[in-house]
Amino acid sequence: MPKILIVAPNWIGDALLAQPLFARLRKKLPGAVIDALAPAWTAPVLRRMPEIDEVVDAPFDHGELALAARWRLGRGLRSRRYDKAIVLPNTFKSALVPFFANIPLRCGFLGEARYGLLNLVHKLDAKRSPLMAERYAQLAEEPGTNAAQPLPQTGLAVGEVNLAAALRRLGLSRAKPVVAFCPGAEYGPSKRWPAPHFAALARKLAAQGYAVWLFGSEKDRAVGEEIAAESEGGATNLCGRTDLASAIDLLSLAEVVVSNDSGLMHVAAGVGRPVVALYGSSSPEHTPPLARSHRIVRTGIECSPCFARECPLGHFKCMKELAPERVMEEIAAVRRAA
Numbered sequence: 613m614p615k616i617l618i619v620a621p622n623w624i625g626d627a628l629l630a631q632p633l634f635a636r637l638r639k640k641l642p643g644a645v646i647d648a649l650a651p652a653w654t655a656p657v658l659r660r661m662p663e664i665d666e667v668v669d670a671p672f673d674h675g676e677l678a679l680a681a682r683w684r685l686g687r688g689l690r691s692r693r694y695d696k697a698i699v700l701p702n703t704f705k706s707a708l709v710p711f712f713a714n715i716p717l718r719c720g721f722l723g724e725a726r727y728g729l730l731n732l733v734h735k736l737d738a739k740r741s742p743l744m745a746e747r748y749a750q751l752a753e754e755p756g757t758n759a760a761q762p763l764p765q766t767g768l769a770v771g772e773v774n775l776a777a778a779l780r781r782l783g784l785s786r787a788k789p790v791v792a793f794c795p796g797a798e799y800g801p802s803k804r805w806p807a808p809h810f811a812a813l814a815r816k817l818a819a820q821g822y823a824v825w826l827f828g829s830e831k832d833r834a835v836g837e838e839i840a841a842e843s844e845g846g847a848t849n850l851c852g853r854t855d856l857a858s859a860i861d862l863l864s865l866a867e868v869v870v871s872n873d874s875g876l877m878h879v880a881a882g883v884g885r886p887v888v889a890l891y892g893s894s895s896p897e898h899t900p901p902l903a904r905s906h907r908i909v910r911t912g913i914e915c916s917p918c919f920a921r922e923c924p925l926g927h928f929k930c931m932k933e934l935a936p937e938r939v940m941e942e943i944a945a946v947r948r949a950a
């Protein structure tokens with residue numbers, strides 16, 4: 613049976629968007645070994661994907677070349693005798709480990725002129741494959757063939773033991789129905805719905821009997837505190853208090869997840885929860901959540917999407933003018949559709 617090493621994306625959201633590729637490989641090659649090479653910050657989501665056998669640690673920082681370390685890792689992987697590597701990031705450095713590991717077939721898009729590093733090169737037709745998930749899934753097929761449609765349904769496994777431990781450790785009750793908020797966005801402030809809007813939404817939901825849990829990393833702890841304080845007891849700040857594995861498990865309990873365009877938005881979709889996705893400076897065209905039930909909420913303002921990390925016009929109307937009342941309506945709509 614073939615042994616495949618996938619060089620996984622460096623972003624949590626992209627790792628989720630790659631899951632249809634893994635599912636397609638699993639369907640085509642049921643007995644194959646499919647391992648993923650991934651950094652520590654995306655490894656927890658890959659470990660929850662039933663298609664992946666083993667996650668191999670890629671001990672490199674974002675953007676770090678680390679040539680000698682990549683050579684050592686590649687050399688160390690030679691004994692595993694992989695038949696094929698599929699390289700998902702488009703960077704030159706991401707194709708080095710499979711090359712150093714002497715993996716005979718090394719597949720991916722050309723990306724940063726990876727002549728020689730890759731020897732099974734796919735051509736990207738951005739018009740025919742607008743979705744990032746389709747582009748990744750294309751790599752399961754022969755070059756020149758588009759991704760098989762429809763993309764397979766995928767999902768993350770939930771760890772029941774870890775979930776129970778997280779509930780206990782964080783003192784969380786399941787007595788009330790839960791709405792989860794993901795108020796962070798690693799990319800920058802222009803993707804973040806304002807904290808006072810999240811707080812106003814939390815107050816409305818609390819008045820209807822919901823518990824609101826806030827999810828995010830340590831970097832989001834401060835905004836989580838601000839939302840919790842302004843919510844007048846309506847929201848519980850879990851930002852920085854869960855690891856990613858516990859966030860996956862706890863998000864699985866939410867009736868609805870309200871999220872900025874972020875990695876956690878894709879995680880929420882991965883655990884099958886209805887998602888209300890708030891878009892400002894970015895576009896849902898390429899990377900919408902793969903949720904069975906989701907609503908995209910945006911103002912459609914003329915300057916959007918600008919893809920800037922901070923609002924270049926200073927007014928930030930794309931997010932400020934998305935009123936909590938509108939998001940409340942979208943929550944009701946996504947619940948009806950779920």
Ligand code: SF4
Nearest residue numbers: 915916918923929930
């Ligand atoms: S320029 Fe427009 S789309 Fe970009 S952040 Fe400002 S308001 Fe939003």
